[in-house]
Amino acid sequence: MKKEKLEAILTTARTAFARYGLRKTNLDEIARMARVAKGTIYNYFRSKEGVYLQVLSREVEEIVEEITLSVNREVSPEKKLASFVHSKFQHMRRAVNILNLDREGIEEHLHKADTIRNDLFESEVSIVVSILKEGMEKGVFKLNDILLTARAICHSLRGFELNWLVGGSQERIEHYLDELQRILFFGILSERNC
Amino acid sequence: MKKEKLEAILTTARTAFARYGLRKTNLDEIARMARVAKGTIYNYFRSKEGVYLQVLSREVEEIVEEITLSVNREVSPEKKLASFVHSKFQHMRRAVNILNLDREGIEEHLHKADTIRNDLFESEVSIVVSILKEGMEKGVFKLNDILLTARAICHSLRGFELNWLVGGSQERIEHYLDELQRILFFGILSERNC
Amino acid sequence: MKKEKLEAILTTARTAFARYGLRKTNLDEIARMARVAKGTIYNYFRSKEGVYLQVLSREVEEIVEEITLSVNREVSPEKKLASFVHSKFQHMRRAVNILNLDREGIEEHLHKADTIRNDLFESEVSIVVSILKEGMEKGVFKLNDILLTARAICHSLRGFELNWLVGGSQERIEHYLDELQRILFFGILSERNC
Amino acid sequence: MKKEKLEAILTTARTAFARYGLRKTNLDEIARMARVAKGTIYNYFRSKEGVYLQVLSREVEEIVEEITLSVNREVSPEKKLASFVHSKFQHMRRAVNILNLDREGIEEHLHKADTIRNDLFESEVSIVVSILKEGMEKGVFKLNDILLTARAICHSLRGFELNWLVGGSQERIEHYLDELQRILFFGILSERNC
DNA sequence: AATGAATGAGGATTCATTCAT
């Protein structure tokens, strides 16, 4: 079983993509770093994009796994929600370039990459859904439409990815996440103080 | 006045970038479409990225202008906020590929692109700040820290750009925006019904 | 009389050629530095090479003039020869263009440029010839063939131009010139001590 | 062993550079003549200049080798010196364009070319030094400073390269070399006949 | 399965020269 090469390629590619992004990473580099001939890569993958897709896939799986773990460590729905938010950013930080939005340079497989990225999104949504559901059952949350709310929350969080992870913003993200959470729980209308 | 060529180049480039993105648009194409010699482009711009930067710049300016206009059409702070959100997405829809987030590994010149994109963000924040301020003064909103809240809101909205504009998600964005707005105003905690 | 533009072009071109060489100097640069439109240059010169040729011509004239002056200040043939050598290098230091053989990028006018450079050489030879002649008449020098000797000397001196002026050698040229002069006068054979 | 391609590239490049010089030789040409894809050249060299540098290097090595051989064929120091001068020009004649002195304004990469050319110069100096030394020991030459003299001689010889090799002068170089040699040995002062 | 040499289709950029105003 000579899966070692395959493993080497994927590991190396992950590192390379993480550091330089999809486009700026070229196969020469991966091959050199993986101590493998360039041709070997083509024994396992149809193309550079094939490699990327596989790396992306693995990454998403891992991230979902780790977020789930973090959430399950908490008991109350509020804390679970908070844990979700924080662990999401913790674990995604390293995957910035891999998830990378670099929509160019993927062309035909763009669709597949989107599908994978959407899997991540849907997994997140489904985690949030169960948190919200539990909150509803326990009377902590009050919502009209759990799924809609969950999706809205997840969409919102992507904004922080964009500016913070991708944009390399120097601001302390936690501030904003905390603020967002506060709004999320209480809203901004003064009437809530009735 | 021979600014016609320059205008032709910028207009064409805008269209091309909007359709194919920065990388897949090549100068040959722009030159051909603008009925101009490739060298002519270099009379006006130092490089391909120079063209992109200019197009990006213009686009951002226009968007900010149009959002501001839309907001000012409303009177109440709540409606202004709603108007902000909706017009933001209306006007950004067309600029998807131009603003495009292709990160391609944090390059030299692309740094300027980030700066321009951040300008857009800051402009948005400043619009939201004035809305929130007005809301506070009128006693409609109740907030601890206006700036922080404004930034948190703007960060959140970026998530919708990511999934909806960039990701080409087929979902009806308005649903989510409305839901987000509802949460924004009232929060999700049941305690608000005290 | 609008010779000002012409003068500006030539002066600027001289500087530019001296600093960057023929090939790396482009007309844009000359035009910009001379505060003149690029097209204007083509009113005075048929081509870039035409400009170069003119610059080269002027330099040669100036140098010959100045060397002649320096030599004529001396009285004895030996001192005249020494003066020739030293003033040649003094005055050529600034005229790097002449040496700038950059044979590539001149193409068709290569021949003309060579002719101009040869003019300088021949002028030098003719100066040395008259020095040697005078030396012979006064019985200070003893030679078989004045012209041949003069040419050999001038050829030799070009070696110092090459390494010192062009090559940017850091060595103190005077050392070598003095040594050369010593050999020139006495030779290296020990038999001279008969 | 697939070094054939490399050899083909270098051989072809040598021919091309020798015929057209560095600038007028383009990679397309080399590739075509070497029956090789353009990209292949980049497998072996970082750039066009990389190719040039290698060719230049080889050429210099060969020249030094051949000059040394010629000199060693002679026995007396006087004849060795004469042999040095003549073989130097013999062997350099073919390398004119390769060594070519197109100065193009002291560029980045060309700095290395200068280094290589200087190596040639230093090798020549060191050959002359050993000839002079031997001459001194045998009482044939009388000198104050061997190194200084050697360098002065080599500098002088460069003048002949300049006018004869590079300048394409039609004159019979041997005449001048012989004359130079005569002066070198005996000087021009009549006092030598004491 | 593994290699790595070879490929060649692109794409960005430079610059001398022309010409209408």
Added chain:
DNA sequence: CATGAATGAATCCTCATTCAT
């Protein structure tokens, strides 16, 4: 005379992919 916008040929370099060994 002066301008400077427009031209487009020429050239270097990158890199995903193929293929003979």
